[in-house]
Amino acid sequence: MTYAEVNGISLWYEEHGEGAPLVLLHGGFWTIELFGPLLPALAAQGRRVIAVELQGHGHTPDNDRPMRYETLGDDVAALIRHLGLPRADVMGYSLGAGAALRTAIQHPDVVRRLIVAAIPVRRTGWFPEVLAGTAQIGPESAEMMKASPLYAAYERVAPHPESWPVLATKLGDMLRRDYDWTAEAARISARTMLVYADADSVPTTHAAEFYALLGGGLRDAEWDASKRVAHRLAILPGRTHYDLTGDPTLPTLVNDFLSAPD
Template sequence: MGLVDANGTPLYVEERGAGPGEPLVLLHGGYGAGESFAPVLPELAEGRRVFLVDLQGHGRSPDADRPLRPETMADDVAALIGRLGLGRADVLGYSMGAGVALRTVIQYPAVVRRLVAVSFPARRSGWFPEVTAEMDRMDAGMAEAMRRSPLHERYERLAPRVEDWPVLVAKTAEMLGREYDWTSEVSGITAPTLLVFADADAVRPAHVAEFFALLGGGLRDGRRDHSGRPVSRLAVLPGATHHDLLSSPLLGGAVVPFLDADLPGAAG
């Protein structure tokens, strides 16, 4: 599809798949791009239209004259859903993209039918302490050292202005250092939500349980007839970490049934 104007921000979008299923918008992690979903894309695109989005300053999307914030990128995603004529869509985000997906359903509940949040906490302290310590050590000066990384290789291959790499690193470092706590807003989410984590994730297991509880999960026995189970779901994928979740052969099998399920009490 190429660049699509969303809220005044040009976003690069690719459309894959076809079929009667609800449209699905995919949001990548930090320093990533829509192509990050390549390992799981065939499963996700079977029977539905899938839109791979490069977020602000990532992949083939140019940067904008503003900081990187989940809240403003959520403005872009909501505008994009409207611009594409989808009305509403299912939204799946990974890592930073999961933060953007969460903010999208919080700020624009009418445009998200179902949410899949992969490996992202509802508050910053949900990360393991060593993870937040690593985030706090990030600064603009890391741009040069990161030029030898696969992250820079992708950026160099896709970015419309490869000279903006230091800008992306500086903005990402600043975003990662910000405190946030969305727990009160998460508890108000009404869209059916699937949380996906690895069994060796960067997010603490205790926070995973807390996050699921905010959505009504893990609070009671689901009962033999499923009358006690929540609409939202939790998947913990074995043999995976935060860094390789998108390559897990189990990811599609967790996501697709959730998107296709007839969920009691869910609209649409």
């Protein structure tokens, strides 16, 4: 548990387990703690899980730059290089999935395999009511969220707990910015698994569209699977955007994907 000085930011990360490196990236307002049983389950599978707290989250203090998916991706790539790793697997959930995706797009040389959980490839892929909710994220919502487990986890570890409204302001500003990574995602070189809940904040039709960008779901795989693509799509039944990482089948899905031969 320590800091890495990268890109002008003190990035907090924790290492759990031993084996092939897997960088794990959290959702918006989260800390590493909120991954719950998922993190130790991944570490127990013979992986060196490098859990990161992104700009302004948890132990990682903010700085004077805006919050953008692109700079978060740069931070993750810089951490991988800081640790002296030729490449690492990268898995992100929600906000962290955006950072993971940008890492693979902007720094393909450091990502071996990529797991993107619960984020659309373009901003209009969120349900309209989700977009309406992100429009309200800011200092006022930060005050209301002080009764939530998210704030309790943040307050326990943040070097400057009074920066909670700043985090909400910067995060809200980023989430309201339009993005469309369709063309870039179609060119991702890392073998990729997309993971969504069947009642996610992203329609399952969009998950299928994203998968199709990677070449998946466009044809029959044939009896011998000779036409199956290397990428994967997982839709977790009975889950929502907010409890997806708690699904007990997720560690097995992740391990199976990361362990599959090239």
